[in-house]
Amino acid sequence: MxxxxxxxxxxxxxxxxxxxxxxxxxxxxxxxxxxxxxxxxxxxxxxxxxxxxxxxxxxxxxxxxxxxxxxxxxxxxxxxxxxxxxxxSGYTFITLVHPTAIIAEDITLAEGVQIMAGCILGTDVQIDENTLINTGTQLDHDCKVGKHCHLAPAVVLCGNVQVEDGCHLGPSSCVVQGCHLGQGAVLGAGSTLLCDLPKGHKYLAAKSQQPTKHSQ
The missing domain is CATH 3.40.50.20 (Rossmann fold)
Known part of the structure; x- marks a missing residue:
């Protein structure tokens, strides 16, 4: 048991x-x-x-x-x-996948990952420890998400997207194929990212078309 x-x-x-x-x-x-x-x-x-x-x-x-x-x-x-x-202190965090999530057989989920209801994870997706993939989020093939990230509800990552540790992707944001988000990057709600987002920068489509530095 x-x-x-x-x-x-x-x-x-x-x-x-x-x-x-x-x-x-x-x-x-x-x-x-x-x-x-x-x-x-x-x-x-x-x-x-x-x-x-x-x-x-x-x-x-x-x-x-x-x-x-x-x-x-x-x-x-x-x-x-x-x-x-x-x-x-030596404790282990349970890795959780909601029964309604659709996940490929070859994905890799590290300790403490949480996959919420209605998520879809494609082939060769890798998610590192303590990352939260929230309700209805979709990750296509070969995406890699680092530690301590939060992909909010209804985020879409197209194929081969790389998300480094500590990133936050707001609700209904989208990242096109092949893009890279550096450590601690923030993507605003409803934004569509068409290029790489450097470490420690944020992109809020409703306010700015250029990545800007944000305080850590």
Missing amino acids: SRPVILLGAGGHAKVVLEILRQIKQPVLGVIDPRLKQNHIKEWQGLPILGDDSDVSLYPTDKIFLANGIGSLPGQTLRCSVYRQFKS
């Missing part, structure tokens, strides 16, 4: 992660959330509140999986830092 899961976080994204866990009938012990513990809340979505981050240490690293229920927006690092914190 698979190890039970402890869910980290109790926000909107955590609800979606919990729905996947229930769909695949993965046992869930409860929720870790500092705010709920501080407010003396005992239950969330039918699950017990197990405490804050320090309480995870009560559970042996070889007896549970963790599920990252923290969402991701540009400039926010909590999802990444929590993942790194618990990895450094």
Whole structure:
């Protein structure tokens, strides 16, 4: 039998992660959330509140999986830092694929990747650790996505797109075939990227036709 899961976080994204866990009938012990513990809340979505981050240490690293229920927006690092914190303590994050996702047999998903409902992943797609592929996103053949990225709902990557670590692609954005997004790049909602986007730059089609530097 698979190890039970402890869910980290109790926000909107955590609800979606919990729905996947229930769909695949993965046992869930409860929720870790500092705010709920501080407010003396005992239950969330039918699950017990197990405490804050320090309480995870009560559970042996070889007896549970963790599920990252923290969402991701540009400039926010909590999802990444929590993942790194618990990895450094020896814990393992569960990799999740929603039952409605369509994925090729030869894709590669690293630890902690989350593939949400309605996604389509083509042949030879590779996704690195703790990356979130959100609802209805499509990745065509040979796309590679790095660590700690967020591809928001309805993103489209055409063939052979390379996305480096820490990138954020906004809802309904599109990247044409062969483009490369450097580390920490941000693609705005509804944008269509026709060229490479350098490291640390953002492209917001509604405001500018030229990539601009953004603060990390």
